[in-house]
Amino acid sequence: MAAGLLTKPQMRGLLGKRLRFHIIGAFVVSLGVAAMYKFGVADPRKKAYADYYKNFDAMKEYEAMREAGVFQSVRPKGE
Template sequence: MSQGLLAKPQMRGLLAKRLRFHIVGAFVVSLSVVALYKFGVAEPRKRAYANFYKNYDAVKEFEAMRDAGVFHGVRPKGE
């Protein structure tokens, strides 16, 4: 009968080896999250703001709110 010998467990450098693996994994995950946020949230938001302000007339909006009575310190036109 021959018994197989068990391999000795790695005792030295185990923490460094595992840290190296996990640091690389964390870096890859963080870069992918940043890319997803940039292209999934930030860029569409920039485009939406650009499209909104392309045709936005602040004076026209102010006059519409003034005529609707939104402001208490401004009289409606014609009073």
């Protein structure tokens, strides 16, 4: 009698039903990860570069490297 009460398992359309659920879940998770990367990594990095180059003086950096002897083809001042 107990065996008669069990329902038959769904076989037709089971793959499609499960794929639909998992594809929607994967899409939502990927959007979440993309948003976290954009707001957690990309935007702060852009802001850091903008802040760095806002007051950057290329000639001052060049003179500092030249005095330190970084370049092989440029003599330091005074030689």
